[in-house]
Amino acid sequence: xSITSELRRVVADLHRELTRYELVIWTAGNVSARVxxxxxxxxxxxxxxxxxxxxxxxxxxxxHGELVxxxxxxxxxxxxxxxxxxxxxxxxGVVHTHSPYATxxxxxGEPIPCVLTMIADEFGGDIPVGPFALIGDDSIxxxxxxxxxxxxxxxxxxxxxxxxxVGATPRAAVKAAVMVEDVARTVHIARxxxxxxxxxxxxxxxxxxxxxxxxxx
Amino acid sequence: xSITSELRRVVADLHRELTRYELVIWTAGNVSARVxxxxxxxxxxxxxxxxxxxxxxxxxxxxHGELVxxxxxxxxxxxxxxxxxxxxxxxxGVVHTHSPYATxxxxxGEPIPCVLTMIADEFGGDIPVGPFALIGDDSIxxxxxxxxxxxxxxxxxxxxxxxxxVGATPRAAVKAAVMVEDVARTVHIARxxxxxxxxxxxxxxxxxxxxxxxxxx
Amino acid sequence: xSITSELRRVVADLHRELTRYELVIWTAGNVSARVxxxxxxxxxxxxxxxxxxxxxxxxxxxxHGELVxxxxxxxxxxxxxxxxxxxxxxxxGVVHTHSPYATxxxxxGEPIPCVLTMIADEFGGDIPVGPFALIGDDSIxxxxxxxxxxxxxxxxxxxxxxxxxVGATPRAAVKAAVMVEDVARTVHIARxxxxxxxxxxxxxxxxxxxxxxxxxx
Amino acid sequence: xSITSELRRVVADLHRELTRYELVIWTAGNVSARVxxxxxxxxxxxxxxxxxxxxxxxxxxxxHGELVxxxxxxxxxxxxxxxxxxxxxxxxGVVHTHSPYATxxxxxGEPIPCVLTMIADEFGGDIPVGPFALIGDDSIxxxxxxxxxxxxxxxxxxxxxxxxxVGATPRAAVKAAVMVEDVARTVHIARxxxxxxxxxxxxxxxxxxxxxxxxxx
Numbered sequence: 001x002s003i004t005s006e007l008r009r010v011v012a013d014l015h016r017e018l019t020r021y022e023l024v025i026w027t028a029g030n031v032s033a034r035v036x037x038x039x040x041x042x043x044x045x046x047x048x049x050x051x052x053x054x055x056x057x058x059x060x061x062x063x064h065g066e067l068v069x070x071x072x073x074x075x076x077x078x079x080x081x082x083x084x085x086x087x088x089x090x091x092x093g094v095v096h097t098h099s100p101y102a103t104x105x106x107x108x109g110e111p112i113p114c115v116l117t118m119i120a121d122e123f124g125g126d127i128p129v130g131p132f133a134l135i136g137d138d139s140i141x142x143x144x145x146x147x148x149x150x151x152x153x154x155x156x157x158x159x160x161x162x163x164x165x166v167g168a169t170p171r172a173a174v175k176a177a178v179m180v181e182d183v184a185r186t187v188h189i190a191r192x193x194x195x196x197x198x199x200x201x202x203x204x205x206x207x208x209x210x211x212x213x214x215x216x217x
Numbered sequence: 218x219s220i221t222s223e224l225r226r227v228v229a230d231l232h233r234e235l236t237r238y239e240l241v242i243w244t245a246g247n248v249s250a251r252v253x254x255x256x257x258x259x260x261x262x263x264x265x266x267x268x269x270x271x272x273x274x275x276x277x278x279x280x281h282g283e284l285v286x287x288x289x290x291x292x293x294x295x296x297x298x299x300x301x302x303x304x305x306x307x308x309x310g311v312v313h314t315h316s317p318y319a320t321x322x323x324x325x326g327e328p329i330p331c332v333l334t335m336i337a338d339e340f341g342g343d344i345p346v347g348p349f350a351l352i353g354d355d356s357i358x359x360x361x362x363x364x365x366x367x368x369x370x371x372x373x374x375x376x377x378x379x380x381x382x383v384g385a386t387p388r389a390a391v392k393a394a395v396m397v398e399d400v401a402r403t404v405h406i407a408r409x410x411x412x413x414x415x416x417x418x419x420x421x422x423x424x425x426x427x428x429x430x431x432x433x434x
Numbered sequence: 435x436s437i438t439s440e441l442r443r444v445v446a447d448l449h450r451e452l453t454r455y456e457l458v459i460w461t462a463g464n465v466s467a468r469v470x471x472x473x474x475x476x477x478x479x480x481x482x483x484x485x486x487x488x489x490x491x492x493x494x495x496x497x498h499g500e501l502v503x504x505x506x507x508x509x510x511x512x513x514x515x516x517x518x519x520x521x522x523x524x525x526x527g528v529v530h531t532h533s534p535y536a537t538x539x540x541x542x543g544e545p546i547p548c549v550l551t552m553i554a555d556e557f558g559g560d561i562p563v564g565p566f567a568l569i570g571d572d573s574i575x576x577x578x579x580x581x582x583x584x585x586x587x588x589x590x591x592x593x594x595x596x597x598x599x600v601g602a603t604p605r606a607a608v609k610a611a612v613m614v615e616d617v618a619r620t621v622h623i624a625r626x627x628x629x630x631x632x633x634x635x636x637x638x639x640x641x642x643x644x645x646x647x648x649x650x651x
Numbered sequence: 652x653s654i655t656s657e658l659r660r661v662v663a664d665l666h667r668e669l670t671r672y673e674l675v676i677w678t679a680g681n682v683s684a685r686v687x688x689x690x691x692x693x694x695x696x697x698x699x700x701x702x703x704x705x706x707x708x709x710x711x712x713x714x715h716g717e718l719v720x721x722x723x724x725x726x727x728x729x730x731x732x733x734x735x736x737x738x739x740x741x742x743x744g745v746v747h748t749h750s751p752y753a754t755x756x757x758x759x760g761e762p763i764p765c766v767l768t769m770i771a772d773e774f775g776g777d778i779p780v781g782p783f784a785l786i787g788d789d790s791i792x793x794x795x796x797x798x799x800x801x802x803x804x805x806x807x808x809x810x811x812x813x814x815x816x817v818g819a820t821p822r823a824a825v826k827a828a829v830m831v832e833d834v835a836r837t838v839h840i841a842r843x844x845x846x847x848x849x850x851x852x853x854x855x856x857x858x859x860x861x862x863x864x865x866x867x868x
Binding site for chain 1: 238332333334335392395396399402403404406407409410411412413414416420423424427431432433434
């Protein structure tokens with residue numbers, strides 16, 4: 001089962017980006033990766049300290065969040081991640097944090113307006129708000145999927161809760177989690193002392209197309 | 218006296234979480250642990266740099282804060298910790314910080330409203346404010362205990378002073394100290410640009426019950 | 435080609451200042467250096483993680499941003515850097531970040547007023563705003579150069595985008611990037627609760643002259 | 652000359668506290684120490700990176716800021732430090748930073764009100780504002796001394812400039828620099844969403860007396 005061994009290492013390493021960018025505290029937050037070609041995912045266990053999150057601590061679940069491989073109970077958000085993988089076949093990674101600025105927009109139920117070139121680049125428009133949903137059934141997963149389907153954004157701000165992000169790879173989902181907090185903070189700061197300039201839709205489309213197709217190696 | 222040796226190490230290590238999450242500066246802030254089955258506690262010494270807080274620097278006091286074992290004078294907050302242990306037998310750890318966002322709510326005498334799922338999970342409702350109390354007698358301890366008794370919250374915001382948190386273990390009290398600062402910050406940010414949505418009491422109860430009983434390993 | 439080897443190392447090392455001062459996230463932001471006496475510059479490659487930015491990853495381009503030496507595609511901001519070098523012969527280094535406070539002023543299109551001695555010292559007056567410009571042609575470079583030419587400031591806040599800074603050396607440009615974020619933050623904080631005092635033009639001139647001529651070794 | 656060797660090491664080490672608590676950027680900020688029994692002080696050189704500030708980089712000046720021993724030019728704030736030592740014989744250490752929250756209060760010319768027990772403990776009342784003063788003569792030093800003489804506070808917020816702090820030892824002055832930024836931040840946050848409660852003068856006096864006489868070892 002070498003593919004899940006490799007993915008456990010990737011997912012464990014990506015959790016270190018959450019602490020590096022101060023997106024999480026204590027044991028909150030989680031990264032998962034779809035196991036390619038299998039109805040499985042690799043995800044963080046529930047309530048384990050980030051200092052102890054080596055590859056061996058990661059768990060493998062099915063796409064309903066039920067434990068398949070590993071010693072520990074899966075993240076309590078496993079059902080939400082699993083729902084996303086079941087309904088969005090293009091998604092290879094999911095991330096959830098309570099990063100403070102993104103969560104503050106979520107607490108007000110207010111989308112982050114596309115007033116920075118960086119937002120146009122990565123999110124292709126405003127970053128949308130998803131519904132309030134209680135943990136324990138499919139509500140959170142459904143809220144994520146329904147919101148993301150009507151947007152180009154890889155991030156959704158779940159009301160009173162925090163951001164969920166997706167990507168073709170788990171690394172791309174982590175990048176979106178880092179960027180959503182960064183732009184949530186910058187737009188918050190801009191709004192504190194006035195009103196940021198708007199970027200036109202044509203310009204947003206131009207920036208989004210270029211960044212998605214030209215940026216990087 | 219191996220039990221206090223082990224607790225000295227635990228308490229010393231937990232102080233590192235206060236600096237990791239930037240809840241304290243210089244020598245401010247302190248963690249204590251009840252010595253199980255004894256009328257004793259382990260606590261940080263007064264005015265010692267966090268760089269020098271190894272296990273051997275920790276002191277043991279009775280439950281009035283009087284030194285029993287150790288070379289150094291106990292924290293000037295020892296009497297407040299001791300009062301909590303005398304009056305709340307379920308408490309195994311106490312933490313005090315002046316973390317900036319929680320202390321800012323305390324300075325205004327304003328409870329942190331339960332507008333995030335994370336607040337419902339950990340605190341079970343609004344995070345309450347305790348009275349203004351001067352150091353030097355039982356006032357601080359009494360204010361902590363009276364406020365916590367009428368709340369599910371493990372954290373109290375002492376007016377003009379800062380947060381005190383409790384837990385069944387010292388680690389749980391430190392977790393509450395980390396989380397109270399995190400939610401104090403996020404709700405502050407949310408409130409700067411508007412009014413966060415309210416979470417209904419039934420939903421708070423659902424979240425609190427689940428987190429207290431299901432989360433973690 | 436030892437001169438570009440040395441410059442690759444200098445430029446790689448300077449990128450570490452961007453992460454040290456939290457001016458950049460993920461792969462955003464870039465530093466470049468003019469190759470003295472040649473129509474060449476050394477710049478960061480596009481979309482590469484800061485952990486992987488050793489000297490060997492840096493690329494050499496001509497002063498239109500076209501790759502001359504190196505394995506990787508140049509930063510997508512290479513054309514803007516190159517435009518600056520073509521039109522400002524006194525510039526030896528250029529830096530671009532999306533640092534949050536400076537970018538917030540840029541999002542509102544509001545210059546940072548010269549209300550701190552540190553702003554007078556380094557920037558010689560208000561820190562100006564440049565036009566909104568789309569990536570892909572000379573617009574960004576032209577906006578930077580036209581704005582800087584009518585100011586003593588080594589920093590320009592490009593609308594909805596972020597700061598660009600210049601210097602006689604790449605290190606001086608990085609210093610300006612660090613300082614523009616610092617003063618953007620301090621003036622933001624000051625303005626949140628009132629109106630900072632103004633510094634008179636004579637005093638600004640005095641401070642600027644002294645800092646430019648006397649400060650340092 | 653072993654006493655200045657030892658003080659060079661102490662002063663070099665204390666500069667690391669300025670970076671640890673993010674009170675300074677780049678080469679800004681400085682710590683000095685009076686050489687006991689001599690009309691000399693040890694101070695940071697001008698414009699040297701914090702990475703290069705070992706004991707050997709420190710310089711010794713007379714109490715007019717003129718170089719007596721060392722290879723490098725003294726801090727451009729040496730004259731201000733020297734003025735303090737000449738006029739306040741009880742002072743053994745002086746610190747200057749541009750820490751953002753304290754500098755923001757300074758930019759508005761607004762004292763930090765004594766609304767936290769930590770302010771009463773360390774500063775004994777409101778933290779006062781000093782005059783606007785230009786570098787280059789005795790103005791800054793005179794402004795510091797005149798302001799501190801009419802206050803119990805070891806910190807003064809120099810208008811449009813930043814905080815200066817003093818102490819019986821250089822370590823005590825650094826502690827005051829760390830604490831003035833911490834309380835500047837907490838009171839700023841408190842004031843953003845309302846008005847902090849006031850602490851009565853009797854209570855301030857009680858807290859100040861206790862902290863100055865009982866706290867620590």
